[in-house]
Amino acid sequence: MxxxxxxxxxxxxxxxxxxxxxxxxxxxxxxxxxxxxxxxxxxxxxxxxxxxxxxxxxxxxxxxxxxxxxxxxxxxxxxxxxxxxxxxxxxxQPDVVATTTMVSAYCSVGKLKEARRIFDETPLCIRDVVCYNAMITGYNHNDDGAATVELFKEMLGNGFRPDHFTFSGVLSGLSLVADYERDCNQLHCAIVKSGMGCFTSVLNALIFLYVKCACSLFVESSSLLDVGRELFDGMREKDELTWTTMIAGYVRNDDLVSAQQVFDLRSEKPVAVWNAMISGYLHHALYPEALGLFRRMINEGIQFDEYTYTNILSLCGDSGLFSQGKEIHACILRKEEKWGLEFSSSVNNALITLYSRCEKIREARHIFEEMPVKVTVSWNAILSGYVNAGHISDAIHFFHKIPEKNLLTWAVMIAAYAQSGLGEESLKLLNQMRLEGFQPCDYTFAAAVTACSNLGALDQGRQLHALVIRLGFEPSLSTTNALITMYGRCGIVEAAHLIFKTLPSVDSISWNAMIAAFGQHGHGCQALQLFEQMLEVGIKPDRITFLNILTACSHAGLVDEGSRYFNLMHSYGVSPQDDHYARLVDLFCRAGKFSDARQLIEKMPFEPDAPMWEALLSGCRLHGKLDIGIEAAERLLHLVPQHDGTYILLSNMYAAAGKWDDVTRVRKLMRDMGVKKEPACSWIDVENKVHIFFVDDTSHPEVQAVYAYLEKLGPRLRELGYAPDTMYVLHDVESEQKEYSLSTHSEKLAVAYGLLRLPIGATVRVFKNLRICGDCHNAIKYISKLVQRQIVVRDGKRFHHFKNGECSCGDFWVDHLEAMTSFSVAIIIIRRITKTSLVEFSSSWSVGTQDIQVELRPVQLAYPNESGQVKLQTNGITWNQFSIQAHQPGWKLGAEGVPV
DNA sequence: GTAGGGTTAG
Known part of the structure; x- marks a missing residue:
């Protein structure tokens, strides 16, 4: 019909x-x-x-x-x-009633331009206040507070007298425009003067405006809330909205105590007031309190409405009460059947989230498919479900099907890419989002900056940082923390530190990020100092803090400090987990302390896992400990047979010992197992383009110029003392061939390309997927001296800052083949003693009596012990005996040169 | 013929 x-x-x-x-x-x-x-x-x-x-x-x-x-x-x-x-x-000639009907209809479906056209075509003599109110409401629905204010001014200019609808509309509009603090006061005065203050609806809107401004204004939030509360207390007639607005106002401003106090003032509460209070507890993850209110509602016979159901489903999803959530679902279905009604999409959206949180994505999808009206939130809920479940391809597929994407849709997908290690895709999507007219929100920035961290994309990271500043919004702590991590991981630890130092407020994540940044760059002492400061200001360290501290110690070779902080964990209520043990084992092994490593593994409360054996194996490879190394490799091959690194380490270890038969055996095993070595590659960003180089590269269009340049550098490097170390070519081939093979390593090619193509004086920043080769490390040290340029290489494990012939890692993280033995005597030059008795030793110094060259790490800091003695470490070896034979004039010695 | 702040997606 x-x-x-x-x-x-x-x-x-x-x-x-x-x-x-x-x-x-x-x-x-x-x-x-x-x-x-x-x-x-x-x-x-x-x-x-x-x-x-x-x-x-x-x-x-x-x-x-x-x-x-x-x-x-x-x-x-x-x-x-x-x-x-x-x-x-x-x-x-349409009359004002028909006009208002059309304006209102267009506004309610979001066709603001069409509504405004009809409004503008209506002569002033036809228009009335209701017509203006309808248009104002339209702008509010469309979140366009500025347009509301503008139209209100136009209305006054045209001589129309606003009524209580107008005032509540304009106040709603103002609440959408956060900077209108001064106008708030003006309008408040105008309302008092006009006598509109007797309307409950106007006062409700005014309270709402004050509490909303309190949310956006960080500084004066409490005083604005107080104004709202004064208005609330002074109202003779309060309606349901008055109570809800005041409670929600407190809830949104983190003042749950005041919210609860207002809540308790009223004995018989409408359901909306309960919902407002419950949502406050939920937003602060106070689940027992929220649950308590639900129970009270049931005891007092308050009928749940769709907001209540949405809240309780959200509670179940967030707090892991999945079976209870399913019972609520059954209850909702029964109610719908009994009363022949259908709950709105929000209840279904909450159900989708519940099911995807308990990893029932099929059930979530079923609810989604059955929904008569799917709003963007519904699509986003499913998208998040796929992202949380970890299969990214489903998320991508679904993302492209979403008909109307909003800010959150983009944010979820950009973050999903970043978290899945698809940094480039993440940044591409951010660009696309901006091209489609969306302004990235803070969450999106944090995700995109994280993508830059993972990619090592310093330029893009800087551009994002600039964009945050240019857009003029105060970045949240999550974005700032992401920026600290980004600068740290892109090699500019100073920039990270500057952000950290200038932050008005920091959280434990900021401290952790900064400690990690110092650690990755080998600034172990600064990392430890920061940790001590963190404790002084009363921030409780967590498991991540200790993980970063152990890494920092490991990167700087601070064995004793590492052990001390590891033993300190319990006193901060953090129990060491497998990853903490693995870091300490790594630190011990790097230092050649295999008995300590073994003891630690033996007393560990759980079975050693892959990272532990890997740490042991790497250490054995470093120090040529074939017997323990083979055992570790066997364990590792059993646990993760497809990991290429184990075969390579084991094969290299045999090669270093000249056991070529065993090398062949391991390589055959690798082939038989179908394991392929991840090809080494290095890349460099030049003029916003990433240039990738592989070993013995022939694919890069300018690679011939790179080879020619390296060949030209060769003799001059040798003059400076560089000698190719063929130990790093672990093939059983003639030495000339070995030397050629070294010169084609990807990191050398990328560094040379940077020197050729970057502006004069610019720092060369190279990334490598695997650990840097020892010969390349040595060569790049000499190159930095020869060309007087700073070169930064981020390899699979850490940063190497090369400057004037030295590297920040102090060669501690280079794959050394020869284990150092002990020394009896050495000459140390003391550079300076700081006020805090922190002794700084010069780099590249000390000559043993046995005429063996030894290197200290470039700058080594040490605290004298109670007797004023200082303990020094070289590459992994603690010096138990040495004597100070000379020192610079004017410098004092902490302990008169007494050996430790 | 004009309105409304308690819900849901990170």
Missing amino acids: RNAARQAINFVFAHNTSFPKVELRALADRYTAQLQLCCPPSSFSHSYAQIIHAQMIISGFSPRGHFLGRLIDIYCQSNNLSYARHLFDKIP
């Missing part, structure tokens, strides 16, 4: 057919009575109105005046805007 009516109307509209006229008066009475039946609006009344309209046309009755207005109204309410507009356009 409905379709037939629509066809009839379409036919008449299309052909403009006229029909014989009948007696007008009788028809008018009949249609008036019939249209009366269309109130109140429902799906029935909408289709009935269509039938009446069709009959009017067929009978030749041409609706005018209130018939037209009524029909337009009904068509607008049933979202048949094209019919409504057709009728509206037939009116030669």
Whole structure:
């Protein structure tokens, strides 16, 4: 029937057919009575109105005046805007009621431009205050507070007198524009003067404005809340909205105590007031309190509405009460069946989230598919479900199907890419998002900056940092912490430190990020100092803090400190986990303390896992400990047979010992197992383009120029003392061939390309997927001296800052083949003693009596012990005996040169 | 013919 009516109307509209006229008066009475039946609006009344309209046309009755207005109204309410507009356009001079109906209808479906066009075409003499109010409401619905304020000013300029609808509308609009603090006061005064302050609705809107401004203004939030509360206390007539607004205001400003106090003031509370209080507890993860209120609602016989159900489903999803969540779902289905109603999409969205949180993505998808109206939140909930479940490809596929993406859709996908290690995709999507006119939010920035950290994309990271500043919004702590990590991981630890130092407030994540940055760059002592400061200001270290501290010690070779902090963990309520043990084992092994490592593994409360054996194996490789190394490798091969690194380490260890048969055996095993070595590659960013180089590269278009340049450098490097160390080519080939092989390593090619193509003086920043080769490390040290350029290499494990022939890692993290043995005597030059008795030793110094060259780490810091003695370490070896034979004039010695 | 702050997606 409905379709037939629509066809009839379409036919008449299309052909403009006229029909014989009948007696007008009788028809008018009949249609008036019939249209009366269309109130109140429902799906029935909408289709009935269509039938009446069709009959009017067929009978030749041409609706005018209130018939037209009524029909337009009904068509607008049933979202048949094209019919409504057709009728509206037939009116030669539409009255204000029809105009307001059309304006309001267009506004409610978000067609603001169309609404404004009709509004503007209406002469001033026709317009009235209701018409203005409708347009103002439209702007508010569209979150355009500035347009609301503008129209309000225009309205006053045109001499219209605002009513209480206008004031509450303008106050709502103002609440959308955070910077309007001064205007708030002005409007407050205007409301008092105009006498509109007697309307509860106006005062509700005013309270809302104050609490909303309190949310966005960090500094004066409490005083603005106090103004809101004064208004609240002074109101003689409070309605449901007054209570809800005040409680929600406190909740949004983190003041749950005041919220609860207002909540308790009222004995009989409407359901919305309960919901507001419960949502406060939920947003602060106070689940027992929220649950307590749900129980009280049941005891007091308060009927749950859809907001209550959404809240309780959210509680179940967030706190892991999945079976209870399912019971609520059953309860909702029963209620819908019993009352023949259908809950709105928000309840279904909460259900989707519940099921995806408990990893039931199929159930979540089923609910989604059955939803009659899918809003963007529904799509986003499923998208997040896929992201949380870890299969990224489903998320990508689903993302492209989402018809109307909002800020959050983009944010979720950008973060998903970043978390899955697909940094480039993440940044591409950020660009696309901006091209489509979306301004990235803080969450998106944090994710994109994280993507830059993982990629080592310093330029893009800097651009994002600049964009945050240019857009003028205060970056949140999560973005700032991401920036600290980004600068740290992109090699500019100073920039990370600058951000950290200038932050007005920091959290434990900021401290952890900064400690990690110092650690990765080998600034072990600074990392430890920062840790001590962290304790002084009362921030509790967590498991990540200790993980970073152990890494920092490991990168700087601080064995004793590492052990001390490891033993300190319990006193901060953190129990060491497998990864903490692995870091300490790594530290011990690097230092050649295999018995300590073994003891630690033996007393560990759980079975050693892969990272532990890997640490042991790497240490053995470093120090040529073949027997323990083989055992570790066997364990590792058993646990993760597909990991290429184990085969390579084992094979290299055999090669270093000249056991070529065993090398062949390991390589065959690797082939038999179908394991392929990850090809080494290095890359460098030049003029916003990433240039990748592989070993013995022939693919890069400019690689011949790179080889020529390296060849030219060769003799000059040798003059400085560089000698190719063929130990690093672990193939059983002739030495000349070995030397050639070394010169084609990817990191050398990338460094040379940077020197050729970057502006003079610019720091060369190279990234490598695997650990840097020892010979390349040595060569780059000499290159930095020869060309007087800073070169930074981030390898698979850490940063190496090369400057004037030295590296920040102190060669401690280079794959040494020869284990150092003990020394009896050495000469140390003391550079300076700081006020805090921190002794700084110069680099590249000390000559043993046995005429063996030894290197200290470039700058080694040490605290003298109680007796004023200082303990020094070289590459992994603690010096137990040495004597100070000389020192610079004017420098004092902490312990008069007494050996430790 | 004009309105409304308690819900859901990171």
